[in-house]
Amino acid sequence: MSKLTIFLTGATGYIGGSVLWRLLNHKDASKFSIKVLVRNAEKAKLFKPLFNVDATVGSHADHDKLESLASEADYTFATADCDDIGAAEAILRGMKKYKERTGKAAFLIHTSGTGVLADDARGMFAYDKVYDDSNVEDIESLAPSQIHRPVDIAVTEADKAGYAKTYIILPSTIYGISKNRLTEAGIQNPHSIQLPMLIRASVDRGQGGMVGEGKNKWPNVNIDDQADLYIILFDKTRTDPEGTPHGREGYYFGASGEHTMLEVCKEVAKSLVVLGKGKSLEPTTFTQEDLDKYFNGSPYLGSNSRCIANRSRSVGWKPAHTTSDFIASIRPEVEALIVRDQGKGYVGRADGGKSKN
Ligand SMILES: NC(=O)c1ccc[n+]([C@@H]2O[C@H](COP(=O)([O-])OP(=O)(O)OC[C@H]3O[C@@H](n4cnc5c(N)ncnc54)[C@H](OP(=O)(O)O)[C@@H]3O)[C@@H](O)[C@H]2O)c1
Structure with missing residues (x-):
């Protein structure tokens, strides 16, 4: 056959x-x-x-x-x-x-x-609509x-x-x-996009950051x-x-959980302080200069994206992880990126931060 x-x-x-x-x-x-x-x-x-x-x-x-x-x-x-x-x-x-x-x-x-x-919330609010x-x-x-x-x-x-x-x-x-064996062979990129970009920007400025007040919500x-x-x-x-x-x-x-960007950015800021790479436990707002340097000028990290995965679940998808797992994953991600990027200066994405989730 x-x-x-x-x-x-x-x-x-x-x-x-x-x-x-x-x-x-x-x-x-x-x-x-x-x-x-x-x-x-x-x-x-x-x-x-x-x-x-x-x-x-x-x-x-x-x-x-x-x-x-x-x-x-x-x-x-x-x-x-x-x-x-x-x-x-x-x-x-x-x-x-x-x-x-x-x-x-x-x-x-x-x-x-x-x-x-x-949307274009710039970290200032969460919208109500859940797609x-x-x-x-x-x-x-x-x-x-x-x-x-x-x-x-x-x-x-x-x-x-x-x-x-x-x-x-x-x-x-x-x-x-x-x-997996693809990452071990150096073939596959083991890291995601959004959180690593946020972490790398925060490491480079020596301080956890957020867009606006981080009130916007995203699924994870x-x-x-x-x-x-x-x-x-x-x-x-x-x-x-x-x-x-x-x-x-x-x-x-x-999508199996939802977070505010503030929750995530706080955990990044805390991880940096614990690892001796950050000044304060409270994330500070990215300036336009920061956005230009790290995110291709875009306040996208301050947007809302809210949804429920009913169709995915209808075909038998049963995600095992929750938002607590996401928050718990931040410290190890910060540690791994610090080790990975050591001696390389600021490491952004090859596309200058254009990729969007
Ligand atoms: N990660 C997330 O959280 C997330 C969430 C939602 C949507 N997405 C979207 O899903 C897609 C994949 O994301 P990812 O996290 O897997 O990113 P990634 O780790 O950067 O992988 C992108 C893959 O696409 C390849 N690629 C990119 N541009 C290419 C081109 N012009 N020609 C040939 N190959 C190309 C890359 O090849 P190289 O190895 O040669 O670079 C790599 O294999 C992206 O469009 C992203 O925006 C990602």
Whole structure:
């Protein structure tokens, strides 16, 4: 019997590596043929000998490669840059070719983020609206100008057109240091985005910081729970493709708890004091200069994103972690980043802080 072909983008990333690791350890792994597109040639070389994964060297700008790999895949997991519309369109073109060749719609499990719900609160208030992923009207009420929305809409349209079955996973603030053989081999980034950016900015200024008064609220999810959701959804589509909501109904929030930014920023500030890297237990407001230096000028960390993951839970997702686990994860994350960044000066994200959850 031919193997199930799986194409995954973002394999060297925090989410993508965690999902790949689960696919490699899946009970049906021997029936999978896994392909990845990786832009780091040195890392790409390691996939075959260490994990029996076929790696093509290329970036998201190589639309021909994305299209070709997606055109051969029964399943595509997209876990790289969720705002790259050109890359998403290339994957969808490939999926269209797959449909023309096989007569069947291939499956796309795409990564977005609950940043799509973000407002411009600048840390000054929490909004009341709690978005529900099982409520199609909630999702469709989102302005097309919201971040992630242009790609999400293109993905959903492909399902409507009938050539792809699409599922969009929207992680929130993912936390926890990922640990598996991909991270140990130096292939996968073990750290998340939002909390590490906040920590690195706070370490650099020698003081925990926040946007405005930190009154805004965000959901959170542990990396293991988050990666499990991809696999639970993947398994459900394989056993019950018709019964698994997709397209306009196929939005799945990755959220199992909620925090105010103040709670998080206080814990960062406290951790810095305990570790001899911070002046005060109380976080101070980031100045515009700070925002420019650490967050690409954006007060995004002061936004609200509030949601409930009813759709995700309806397919059997049972996240094990809570907000207390998130808060408890902050000190070890601060310690790990201090060690990791030692002697490197301020370490920001390669994209200058543009990535959004
Ligand atoms: N982490 C979160 O809390 C969170 C929450 C919601 C949404 N998201 C979104 O989910 C996506 C993945 O996040 P992550 O936390 O896994 O980030 P990450 O650790 O930085 O991983 C990103 C992955 O995508 C790859 N990639 C990025 N741009 C690429 C390009 N132009 N061409 C080829 N590969 C490219 C990276 O490759 P390299 O290794 O070569 O850099 C890496 O494998 C992002 O769009 C992020 O905004 C993340």
